[in-house]
Amino acid sequence: MNMVKMQLLSFRYGKKDVLNDISMRLEPGKIYGLLGENGVGKTTLLKVIAGLQKPWNGSCSVFGENPFNRTPSFLSRIYYLPEELEYIQNDYSIRFFAKINGPFYPNFDNEKFEAILKEFAVEGDKKLNSLSHGQTKKGAIAFALATNVDLLLMDEPSNGLDIPSKTLFRRIIVEYVSDNTCTLISTHQVRDLENLIDPIIILDNKAVLMNASLEEISEKLYFGLHSTIPTQALYSEPVPGGYLCVMENDDLGESKVNLEALFNATMQHKKRMQELFVANAAETSAPSLRPE
Amino acid sequence: MNNNTFQFKRTGKLIGRTFQQNATTMRNTALVLAAIPIFFLLLGTLTSGEGASLGVRGEILTILVGVFFVISPFFFYKLYNHPKKGLPEVMLPASVLEKFVAMQVTCIIVLPLMAILFFGGVDALLTALFPNLQSGYAIAYFFNDKVTEEAFLIMFLTLQAVFFCNLLFVRGKVFKTIASFVVVNMLLSIVLVSLIMFMESLGFFDEISDDVHINLNEYDLFGFFGEENPLVVSGFLFKLFMTVVLPIIFMIGSYRLMKTKRY
Numbered sequence: 001m002n003m004v005k006m007q008l009l010s011f012r013y014g015k016k017d018v019l020n021d022i023s024m025r026l027e028p029g030k031i032y033g034l035l036g037e038n039g040v041g042k043t044t045l046l047k048v049i050a051g052l053q054k055p056w057n058g059s060c061s062v063f064g065e066n067p068f069n070r071t072p073s074f075l076s077r078i079y080y081l082p083e084e085l086e087y088i089q090n091d092y093s094i095r096f097f098a099k100i101n102g103p104f105y106p107n108f109d110n111e112k113f114e115a116i117l118k119e120f121a122v123e124g125d126k127k128l129n130s131l132s133h134g135q136t137k138k139g140a141i142a143f144a145l146a147t148n149v150d151l152l153l154m155d156e157p158s159n160g161l162d163i164p165s166k167t168l169f170r171r172i173i174v175e176y177v178s179d180n181t182c183t184l185i186s187t188h189q190v191r192d193l194e195n196l197i198d199p200i201i202i203l204d205n206k207a208v209l210m211n212a213s214l215e216e217i218s219e220k221l222y223f224g225l226h227s228t229i230p231t232q233a234l235y236s237e238p239v240p241g242g243y244l245c246v247m248e249n250d251d252l253g254e255s256k257v258n259l260e261a262l263f264n265a266t267m268q269h270k271k272r273m274q275e276l277f278v279a280n281a282a283e284t285s286a287p288s289l290r291p292e
Numbered sequence: 293m294n295n296n297t298f299q300f301k302r303t304g305k306l307i308g309r310t311f312q313q314n315a316t317t318m319r320n321t322a323l324v325l326a327a328i329p330i331f332f333l334l335l336g337t338l339t340s341g342e343g344a345s346l347g348v349r350g351e352i353l354t355i356l357v358g359v360f361f362v363i364s365p366f367f368f369y370k371l372y373n374h375p376k377k378g379l380p381e382v383m384l385p386a387s388v389l390e391k392f393v394a395m396q397v398t399c400i401i402v403l404p405l406m407a408i409l410f411f412g413g414v415d416a417l418l419t420a421l422f423p424n425l426q427s428g429y430a431i432a433y434f435f436n437d438k439v440t441e442e443a444f445l446i447m448f449l450t451l452q453a454v455f456f457c458n459l460l461f462v463r464g465k466v467f468k469t470i471a472s473f474v475v476v477n478m479l480l481s482i483v484l485v486s487l488i489m490f491m492e493s494l495g496f497f498d499e500i501s502d503d504v505h506i507n508l509n510e511y512d513l514f515g516f517f518g519e520e521n522p523l524v525v526s527g528f529l530f531k532l533f534m535t536v537v538l539p540i541i542f543m544i545g546s547y548r549l550m551k552t553k554r555y
Contacts, residue, residue: 050383052383052555053555070382070387070388072385072387072390073295075384078383080379082376086376087377087379091316096312099312100309100312101380101384103305104302
């Protein structure tokens with residue numbers, strides 16, 4: 001069952017096109033990584049799914065509803081964690097924030113909230129406007145996870161976290177995200193989400209270039225270290241000991257997907273990548289659903 | 293009613309949330325309100341040997357209730373349509389109708405009631421404790437002399453206009469709201485004066501006595517149906533528009549803004 005269905009969705013701010021004919025589907029129980037260059041429309045896409053923005057054209061359906069209607073049944077099943085934390089930097093603590101907002105989410109779990117706060121070592125009773133950016137972000141993440149919603153949207157959640165916290169963040173997401181929750185995490189810092197996200201969605205403002213699982217990616221692409229750059233390499237970068245190369249996988253065997261190299265290879269060979277990941281290409285050309 | 297449209301339970305939770313969210317500010321406001329009658333009593337006693345007159349205290353209470361009534365949307369919901377700070381409100385699992393009703397109830401009741409309870413209550417207490425220093429109850433003066441249907445309708449119209457402006461403007465709300473009020477009043481005055489001058493040029497007033505006096509407040513809201521004088525009927529229609537139609541237009545406009553706001 002698809003939680004999110006987008007068909008030929010377009011969005012523009014004034015005369016500036018941000019998203020053009022974007023189509024994709026998201027399923028429950030997966031942690032999707034939404035990758036894309038700065039300004040490509042990742043935040044806008046999350047806002048459309050969250051019902052904060054209305055598509056200019058095409059359709060977006062979440063749990064079978066038009067998200068822009070913002071019905072209670074829709075809002076109680078979704079949580080959007082924005083990149084900027086102005087919304088939460090108030091004269092009260094994260095515990096108070098949870099106390100006044102938690103009861104609106106039917107599956108809010110206060111024990112889980114407290115456990116995550118403890119793991120993140122966040123001072124739950126300290127006023128949010130006196131906490132550091134990183135601490136505030138951890139508090140906001142703890143609340144988002146404790147809502148136990150079906151669809152969790154996180155915009156650049158690792159921004160502002162120090163290195164140990166980024167590792168902790170990955171572990172907490174794996175441990176605390178409910179089994180049936182569909183999580184969509186946008187980032188332009190792909191290394192932060194290594195070993196966490198699967199499937200991978202790579203976006204540019206013209207199309208979804210890739211929406212594929214790591215297994216599918218490693219079946220179709222090979223990531224390897226070579227002393228020289230092979231002629232068939234789609235992408236290469238110098239690393240200690242040679243070159244990290246991305247090639248089409250013609251019986252080269254399985255390899256570990258390097259997200260940063262994958263992203264760069266996709267940016268350099270957009271059309272070929274779309275062709276390789278056929279399911280996504282077919283999705284893109286599917287007929288449009290009408291808005292509800 | 294549909295579970296997704298309106299539930300009293302969720303609306304009550306929203307009102308409770310507003311109280312919790314603003315508890316500190318409300319407590320401080322209550323303390324200031326309670327301190328004002330004490331301040332006036334002390335000031336009066338020190339300067340003239342007795343507290344402020346009932347008229348002065350009653351007028352202060354009236355002004356406080358009026359001001360609190362009108363500014364309550366800014367007090368409680370200033371951030372509702374802020375593109376970043378408004379997210380917790382708009383993403384809260386409740387329908388737009390529930391949020392709208394909770395906001396209206398809070399604005400109409402909470403702040404004005406605070407002024408009545410804390411200013412009026414302390415004033416009454418002081419009168420009871422020190423009858424030789426001040427006499428009469430401001431709260432009684434307010435309810436007997438100031439609370440009229442006419443006054444309530446005008447305040448309700450003003451509240452709905454402020455409520456609408458609070459949702460319409462994102463930044464500089466207070467200044468833009470005041471500026472809008474000034475501009476709209478000026479435009480209305482110009483239109484009315486032009487209309488009267490136009491009617492006069494047509495000779496409409498030639499047969500009407502110079503001494504004619506129309507007091508619209510002498511009639512109830514729909515009293516104009518029995519009148520035949522076109523001037524009286526026009527006046528009543530204008531009054532009906534201002535006190536009934538316009539607040540409804542503002543309320544529908546506010547609801548639409550909440551429903552269609554993009555963040």
